Amino acid sequence: MLKRLSAILAILCLSSMAASEIKNPYYKELSLKTFEKNGIEYIPLVGAVRFPNSAWGSIGYAKEGFVYVVVCDHIANAAIYEYNTKTGKLFSLGDLSELLGLKSYAERQPKVHTPLIQYEKNGLIYFGTDAGDPSEGVMFDHQREGYYGGFFASLNPVTKEVKNLGRHKPHAGFKSLHIDQKNGYVYTTQPGANLVRYVIATNSFETLGKVNGSDIPRTMFQDKWSNIYSATETAEIFRFNLAKNELEFLNITLPGLSVTGPSQVAHSANGDTVYGVTHYTGHVYRYMPEQNGRGKVDSLTNVSFDAGKAGIRNLNYSAGKLYMIVTGREVEEGGDSVAHSKLTIVDCISGNIDKRVEVDDAICLSYGPPVSDAKGNCYTTGFMDNLTSTRYKGNKAIVHLVKFNPKKL
Numbered sequence: 001m002l003k004r005l006s007a008i009l010a011i012l013c014l015s016s017m018a019a020s021e022i023k024n025p026y027y028k029e030l031s032l033k034t035f036e037k038n039g040i041e042y043i044p045l046v047g048a049v050r051f052p053n054s055a056w057g058s059i060g061y062a063k064e065g066f067v068y069v070v071v072c073d074h075i076a077n078a079a080i081y082e083y084n085t086k087t088g089k090l091f092s093l094g095d096l097s098e099l100l101g102l103k104s105y106a107e108r109q110p111k112v113h114t115p116l117i118q119y120e121k122n123g124l125i126y127f128g129t130d131a132g133d134p135s136e137g138v139m140f141d142h143q144r145e146g147y148y149g150g151f152f153a154s155l156n157p158v159t160k161e162v163k164n165l166g167r168h169k170p171h172a173g174f175k176s177l178h179i180d181q182k183n184g185y186v187y188t189t190q191p192g193a194n195l196v197r198y199v200i201a202t203n204s205f206e207t208l209g210k211v212n213g214s215d216i217p218r219t220m221f222q223d224k225w226s227n228i229y230s231a232t233e234t235a236e237i238f239r240f241n242l243a244k245n246e247l248e249f250l251n252i253t254l255p256g257l258s259v260t261g262p263s264q265v266a267h268s269a270n271g272d273t274v275y276g277v278t279h280y281t282g283h284v285y286r287y288m289p290e291q292n293g294r295g296k297v298d299s300l301t302n303v304s305f306d307a308g309k310a311g312i313r314n315l316n317y318s319a320g321k322l323y324m325i326v327t328g329r330e331v332e333e334g335g336d337s338v339a340h341s342k343l344t345i346v347d348c349i350s351g352n353i354d355k356r357v358e359v360d361d362a363i364c365l366s367y368g369p370p371v372s373d374a375k376g377n378c379y380t381t382g383f384m385d386n387l388t389s390t391r392y393k394g395n396k397a398i399v400h401l402v403k404f405n406p407k408k409l
Contacts, residue, residue, distance in 0.1 A: 009351040015191045023161035024092025030081075037360045039091045040343060040380075040404045043399035044070050048079035048092035050140075051163040052399045055381035057218070057265070057313060057367040059401075060116025062124055062157035067371060067379050068125065070096075070112040071399045072280075077110055078129070080155070081160070083401055085373040093155070096129060101163040103151075107148045113218065114138055114177035114188065115369045116155065119200060125155040126186050128174025128244070150190075152198060168196055168205040178220035178228060178361075180242075187228045187240070189217050195240060195247065208240055217262045223289040224271030235261035235278075237287070237295070254276060255299040256281035265315045266368045271290070275315070275322055277303070282310030282326060284346055300351035303344045304328070314366040316378040323378055325359055325366035325402070341366065341382075345409070358408055362400060377405050 013265030030047040032335045050107040051073045058070035058078075065084040082376035094210040109129035115126045123233025129150045150173025152165040179186050186198040198205050211217060217230035228240045235254040240247055255259060257279040260270075266287075274287040282304035289295040293402060304310040316323040327341045342361040346352070347399065363382035371379040385397040 019235060022066050022098075022159055023156075024093055024162065026092070026098055027090055027160045030090045030092055031078075032088070032090045033296055035360075039409050040357065040359065040402060042232075042360055042362060043083060043090065043401040045069060045081050045090075045399045046080060046397050048075055049077060049095055051075070052079075054111075054383050055367065055399050056111065056113050057115055057369060057381070058112035058127065059368045059371055059379065059381050060118065060127070061126060061371045061373060062118050063120075063123075064157045065374065066114045067373065068155065069381055069401055070116070070127070071400075072111045074109050075201075076105070076108050078112055081401070082160075083379075085375065085377065086221065093160055100129070100153060100164040103283045104148075109151060109173075111173070113173070113175045117179045117186075118157070118185075118230065119179055119184070119307070120181050121158065121184065122200070125157060126179065126200075127155070127179065127389050128177060128188055128349050130154050130175065131360075147171055147320075152188075153399025165203060168198075168207075169194075175216040175231065176218050176220050177320070178222060180222060180226055180228070182226055185231060187220055189220075189230070191216060192254055193217075193233075195228075199239075209228075211247065212262065214263045219276075221266045221268045221274050222271060223268070223291075225289075225291050227289070229274075229287075229289070231261040231264060233261050237297070247317070250294040252297055253295045254278060254283070254287075254297060255285050257282040263313065264371055267312055267315055267317045269317065275300075275317065275328060277312050277315055277324055278382060279313050280310060282312055284322065284351070286348070296357075300348075301346060303346065305342065305356070306340075311365055314368045314380040315381065316370050316372065316406075318372065318378060320348050320375065321354065321406065322348060323404075325363065325380060325382065327365055340364075343409070344402070345406075355409065359402075362397070363402065366402065373387060375405070376407065377403055379403050 052071045065086045072078040076132045079095040111130045114128045118125045131147045174307040175189045177188045184200045193346045195208040215233040220230045224303040226242045238249045263279035267273040311327035343357040345354040366382040367378035382402045
């Protein structure tokens, strides 16, 4: 009896200690209703933002076992979700208006384009926010619409605390993000096509140069020499050479149409070989960097399945294979344009398509960098792109966390 009482007291003590670590008053558990189809699990992200409609690659993983996703409404606000990979429970950390201390419509942050990446040395996760208004793409710096600018932020996966680290440039948000774990730098891009570096130790920004005419790179990767890479709007690979402290345009291009340069996603496990896909054309490529040269690009395959059109801004990697949800286009009766998607598996060595798995109609588009947990499960985000579609029918579960285990497909 005494041993049992001691065990109960120990559990209560641990629970109290865990609760005391939470420094976020908005942190709460949400009801969870998942469903599965063809070995793929779908987790609806509802209950934290009033009108959810998208998640633009805003996903990341913490070593503590949490997957984080920012869900956006594109108009006024966004919210952070936490999926516990150990327990299968879903939580909300609150909406960005409250978490970042926003006080006016001009400060609104209704969109997050960047992934959420954990810095190994301090355990914090970094991300940046954006406006996402209809004028984006026409008004690249949002000056005439009264947008204050995007904020840089950190998230503590232990305390659930979100901190506003400030803005770098008035009117401009953040688009892509990569962390140099060795040197403590966070690289990001902003409207105006500028490459920006945030120094974690000093909480300071510096602009490294203009990389495009107008369009903004949406992904970055790193080689083993700590150089940072992306592609211009004409699909030319560029890098920031850390040793030289300067931008270099390498005169080597990605496969596909020139306009696909910034709209791509890539994966590099060790910096020796990079695998990537381009958004609109569906080209899968392999890039091998060189320390003092341009490197080499090989075209592996094309994963389009609908008249050469492809929507693809997600990628996962497991055991020598690439996993991506590829979207095609079709027109239903009555002219209602909708999308259909297939999880496509590509062998990295042969470049062959191993398999295609039908994705549920709830997913029209999928965006996300490589994200996987300790159990080998892969994650991405997916959402219903066209709310006039007959598939929508007023359903509030528009945005989903998509989960699958490569070994079970």
